[in-house]
Amino acid sequence: MITEVARIEIDPADAAAFEAAVAEAMPHFRVARGCRHFRLDRSVDRPGHYQLVVGWDSVDAHMVDFRASNGFAVWRRLTGPFFRTPPQVDHVERAVEGF
Amino acid sequence: MITEVARIEIDPADAAAFEAAVAEAMPHFRVARGCRHFRLDRSVDRPGHYQLVVGWDSVDAHMVDFRASNGFAVWRRLTGPFFRTPPQVDHVERAVEGF
Numbered sequence: 543m544i545t546e547v548a549r550i551e552i553d554p555a556d557a558a559a560f561e562a563a564v565a566e567a568m569p570h571f572r573v574a575r576g577c578r579h580f581r582l583d584r585s586v587d588r589p590g591h592y593q594l595v596v597g598w599d600s601v602d603a604h605m606v607d608f609r610a611s612n613g614f615a616v617w618r619r620l621t622g623p624f625f626r627t628p629p630q631v632d633h634v635e636r637a638v639e640g641f
Numbered sequence: 642m643i644t645e646v647a648r649i650e651i652d653p654a655d656a657a658a659f660e661a662a663v664a665e666a667m668p669h670f671r672v673a674r675g676c677r678h679f680r681l682d683r684s685v686d687r688p689g690h691y692q693l694v695v696g697w698d699s700v701d702a703h704m705v706d707f708r709a710s711n712g713f714a715v716w717r718r719l720t721g722p723f724f725r726t727p728p729q730v731d732h733v734e735r736a737v738e739g740f
Contacts, residue, residue, distance in 0.1 A: 544685060545682065547692065561736050561737055564736070564737045565737050568737065568739060568740070571740075572740055579739065579740060580739040580740055581735060581737060581738060581739035581740075582735075582736040582737035582739065583644065583733035583734065583735055583736055584733060584734060584735075584736040585731050585732065585733050586643060586700065586732045586733065586734055587700075587731055587732050588731065591731070592736060593646065593731075593733055601685065601686075632684050632686055632687065632690070632692075633684065633685045633686050634682035634683060634684050634685065634692055635682065635683060635685055636680065636681075636682055636683075637660050637663075637681045637682055637683035637691060638660055638663045638664050638667065638680060638681035639680060640667060640678065640679040640680035640681065641667070641670075641671055641678060641679055641680075
């Protein structure tokens with residue numbers, strides 16, 4: 543499994559509307575093939591900065607299968623208008639298991 | 642609870658040594674007051690890029706209590722020499738609970 547981490551910046555005045563849009567898009571991730579978990583975190587230091595964290599079976603499950611799906615189109619339609627800049631997307635895997 | 646997210650960049654050639662240093666520093670987080678969880682994730686897209694993810698009772702538990710502690714000094718002594726640039730630290734909280 544890998545985890546998608548997308549850093550997103552929006553206008554802080556739109557925070558409530560953006561978070562509602564993400565919640566509205568969530569069911570499309572829940573049914574996406576290879577999607578394991580989904581959440582949105584907001585920065586407490588920098589208003590308007592968010593981190594979308596989504597677990598996938600593989601990078602391809604996200605970048606190939608999901609990006610070609612209707613679910614991605616819905617996600618972008620609902621949330622894209624809020625993005626101040628293109629989200630910065632990274633895929634991470636565990637390096638130190640920790641506690 | 643809040644989560645510290647520190648983005649760290651190192652020389653990819655030092656990956657194994659850096660990850661070992663983080664594992665060596667981990668016990669100092671385990672005993673730190675107000676520390677809830679700890680892990681290190683590595684980027685699969687960009688070698689040498691990491692995300693340290695640490696849960697704390699509050700921002701102050703991290704920025705005031707831990708940063709003044711011996712544990713932080715040990716962390717910095719073990720891992721600081723690997724940093725290519727100062728880590729970019731953010732604190733996040735849940736915005737959309739997800740699944």
